[in-house]
Each structure stands twice: as C-alpha cells, then as structure tokens.
Amino acid sequence: MGLTGVLIDITSIQQYLFGSNRLKENLGGSYLVKSIYGKPLQAALDETAPGHGDVGMWSDAETFSGGVKIGYIGGGNALLLFQESEVAKKFCRAFSLQILVSAPGLRTVFAIAPFHEENFPGSMRELHQELARAKSREFPAVTVGRHGITAECPYTGEAVEARCSDPKSGRLISRSANVRLKTAPTSGGAFKKLVAEEAGDNYDVTDDLGSLGQPDERSYIAIVHIDGNRIGEKFRNCATLSETRILSLTLEQELEQAFRGVVRELAGKIGAKDLCKDNGFRFSPNGERTILPLRPIIIGGDDITFVCEGKLGLYLAERFIAGLKSFDACAGVAVVKSKYPFFRGYQLAEELCASAKAKAAGEGGSWLDFLISAGGAAGSLEEIRQSRYAGSEGPLVYAPYRLDTAGRDESISLLKDGISCFHKWPKNKMMALREELTGPKEGVKKFLDAAGLTLPGAKKFGDNGWDSGRTPFFDMIDLFDFYPKVLLKEVTQ
Ligand SMILES: Nc1ncnc2c1ncn2[C@@H]1O[C@H](COP(=O)(O)OP(=O)(O)OP(=O)(O)O)[C@@H](O)[C@H]1O
Ligand SMILES: [Mg+2]
DSSP states (O other): OOEEEEEEEEEOHHHHHHSSSOHHHHHHHHHHHHHTTTHHHHHHHHHHSTTOOOGGGTTTOOOOBTTEEEEEEETTEEEEEESSHHHHHHHHHHHHHHHHHHSTTOEEEEEEEEEOGGGHHHHHHHHHHHHHHHHHHOOOOOSOOOOTTSOBOTTTSSBOOTTOBOTTTOOBOOHHHHHHHHHHHHHHHHHHHHHHHHHOTTEEOOOOGGGSSOSSTTOEEEEEEEEETTHHHHHHTOOSHHHHHHHHHHHHHHHHHHHHHHHHHHHHHHHTTSSSGGGTOOOOEETTEEEOSEEEEEEETTEEEEEEEGGGHHHHHHHHHHTOOSOOEEEEEEEEETTSOHHHHHHHHHHHHHHHHHHHHHHOSOEEEEEEOOSOOOSOHHHHHHHHSBOSSSBSOOOOEESSOTTSTTBHHHHHHHHHHHTTSOHHHHHHHHHHHTSOHHHHHHHHHHHTOOOOSOGGGTTTSOBTTBOSHHHHHHHGGGSOGGGTTSOOO
16 A cells, blocks of 8 residues: 655754744744644644544654554654555645644655655655755745834844733744744643652742843853764664654653753752852752753754753753763853853854864864853854954863773863862962963963973973873863863763
8 A cells, every 4th residue: 555754854053943033932843843733743643644542652653644644753753654645735734734833933845755655764865855855945934924014023023923921021923933032931840740759849940031040240151062963873773663653752762851851960969058049059949949050952863952050051961961872972062151142052053063063073072162251252153253262372171071981182180180289279370370371382482481380280281281283271270160170070971
C-alpha cells in the first residue's frame, strides 16, 4: 500500500521567540512552539482523520489508527504517515489553519511525498529535499497585513488588533504579541513544577530578567545557548522509523535530564550557602521562597537556551554539558547587562556557540566560548573581538575551551586553574597585567620581574604570557569576577 509522508518543520523559531525584548513574551512564544504539536495537531487530526486517538500517546505505539501514524515529534519537526494521500493534503490545510489561530506569527513548512517504510532512509531523504524546496519557494503570510490606517504594535511592528492589549500598560498590541503574552504564565507553571520536583518547595521562578539574583540594577545576566553536535547526521544514519523514534525520544529525555540536574545542583549550592550575599549574589525572595537565578527559554530537539545570573553562565553551561551522556555539545555564553537588548544577547550566544562548533568540527568533543560584554558592544562577535580584543602581539582571546579533557592546552581546566591562582594575587596587580597584555610581550616580562610575580598555570606561557601568538591570561582576568571562587574546584566531567 502506498503511503504518503508529511514532514513538518517550524522555521525561524529564533525570530519568533526573541523578536521581543521582554522575557515574558519570549517565554510565551517558546511555550507556543512546543505546544503546536499538542492541541492544534490533535484538532487537525480529529477533523481529517477521525479515530486517530490521542496525539500525546504517539510514543507508546508505532501503529496506524484512523488511517494515520505519527512517526515522531521532536526538534521542531513532526513526521506523519497517511494511508490516503487526499487525507494527507486535507490534514496539512487543517493544521496550518490551527497554527494560524493558536500561534499567529509562527512559520511552519510542510513537505508531502510518497513514503515507503521498507526504504525509510530514501523516503526521509525525499521528504527533506521537498522540505528544503518548500522553504525556499514559499514565504507564507502568517500575520494580518498592515494597511495605511492601522496603528503599529509597539512590540512586533505588526498591526494592532481589537481586543488585544498589554495588561500592564493598556496599550493596544498585535495578536501575535497578545497570544505570546497570554501564554507566558502557562510556561511559568511548567518550569515551577519542574523546580518543585527537583529542588523542593523552597524555590520559586521568575520571568523578570532583573530578578535573577544580581546584586544591583547595573549587573549582568548570562544568556546561554547550547546545541548538540552533529545530531542531524545521527538522524540521517537511522535505517528505520523505529530507530528514529528511539533517537528522537532519547535526545529529548537526555536534554531534560541534564537540565533537571542543573536545577538540582544550583538549588543545592544556594541551599548550602555556597552561593550567597558574601560572594555577590542577592537572591530575590518571594515570600518564604527564594527565586531561582535561572530560567530556561527553550529546551527541545538538540538545543537549549537559558538565562541566569551573569556569574553563573559558564558554570551552568559546563554542568549542563557534563550531564549529557550520549552526545557532545557546544555552548555559547554571552554575559551582558540585564538591560542589554535581549535578541542581541541571544545572537551573541548563538555566534559564540558557532565559534565553539568550529573547534568541535575539527577536533571533536564539547567546547565552550564566552564573551563578557561590559559596555553596549555593537556589531557581530567577530567585529567586537577585532575591535576590543586585539593586542599588539595577537588576539587577546584564547577561547573556545574544551570541556571534556582536563589538562590539555585548550581545556577549560587551564582557564579555571588560572583564575584560582589569580585569587592569590593582589587585584591591582592582576589589573595591571591585563593592561600589559595588550602591549608588547617584553612589557609583560618586565612587569612580572618588577612585581616578583609568576604567571599561573601552564609553564609554556611562562615569562611573558604568550605562546605561538596566543595568550589565555586575558580571558582569565576577564572572567575573574564572573566565575565564583567557590565553584572553581568543581570537576568538569
Ligand atoms: N529530538 C529530536 N527529534 C527529531 N529531530 C531532532 C531532534 N533533535 C534535533 N533534531 C533535528 O536534528 C537537527 C539538528 O540540527 P543542527 O542545526 O543542530 O545540526 P547538527 O546536525 O546537530 O550539527 P551542529 O553540530 O552544527 O549543531 C535538526 O534538523 C533538528 O530538527
Ligand atoms: Mg546541533
């Protein structure tokens, strides 16, 4: 019997999520992205393939019911197999409409092609090619068009609509902004439940970027983006649908478990007072509860984005990756002022992750790159680094660092051990060294000799801080205030 395969992909998730500077709206958007394969999918199937049953149970059985089988749902994708091609087409229409209504502004792409289960890899290849064609061919309108006389939504730039307003300011807004805002509390509920399960009743969650435990208004948050390495290849290597389903479910579970581990560990450190006022945190209380200085924005597929107090970004990224068992991943950590435009911060985190990936592509393993953006740095990561991190001897950035091999040249342990040693230096000397590193290496040597100091860590950087045109010491000094001393000794993996 000839089957028809339907592969659905959500595109431009990042623009949809981070188009607004308000965490609340980002969180609502994130929840909507996840939930379209819930109720809206169910409604479309109820309409076109009655008798299909509950979509939430798809992982329990790999069987047809009502003429359709859900192959898998994961990573923003869904694969459905239909016994009748006409039903497949009707389903695509019904599901697009459901998405337009429940998540306006979200872009989805559909591919439809004949499917042969006995030739699973070939059929998937065909669907992916069709998906790529559809992405380049179509640019569906997913929001109501603006006319000359409509007012502009202050958050999305789209047309404002009747009955859509921001409850806080009372201003009229677009429907896509409205739906996202309204969904935010639901997303908070899900995270709250997770925190209660992992950390007990002493902790609460926030959707306010200013309440992540920073000591004051001017302080920093970290935006962390982590993505699994070469996961697409793993999927392409699956010979059967069953293998694909297992891989998809395993990945999702592993990501969630790693995140739960991070929540447990963070709550443990706060509970044990390892992180407290004395080392620069001011955790906001909410009644009896402490607000956890961490908020996931999106977890799913092979990636995660979360925000946390600026001093926790690197540590939590390391711990998350240490919790992954079956695949390597790379992290980008952008430490920015709390009021820095969120989308820009996210873009930096993504660029940093891509920079770490470039290392992983050559050498394998899990890597991390970071940037601490003290001022309102503008431009791409490369531009920022070229303008602010160029010394006369070479680049002042040693990152990315490898997470899974202690003791190597580019291992994160080099960075952390170095910071530990700087804790034994007078701070003014450390800052003077930072200045010297921007100039000729002879100056560094002279400074060290005069001060009677030796550089921490690896001997190869010994007397002037440089080896083959690279230096890790500027990174260490930059990170000094952004890596709590008490956490430095934790084992990376
Ligand atoms: N749980 C999942 N179920 C199904 N598909 C998934 C799942 N997680 C990720 N994917 C798919 O895997 C692919 C991962 O894409 P990505 O851009 O991260 O490339 P990659 O192969 O991991 O390479 P890179 O190392 O550059 O990240 C996406 O196409 C995504 O849809
Ligand atoms: Mg990936």
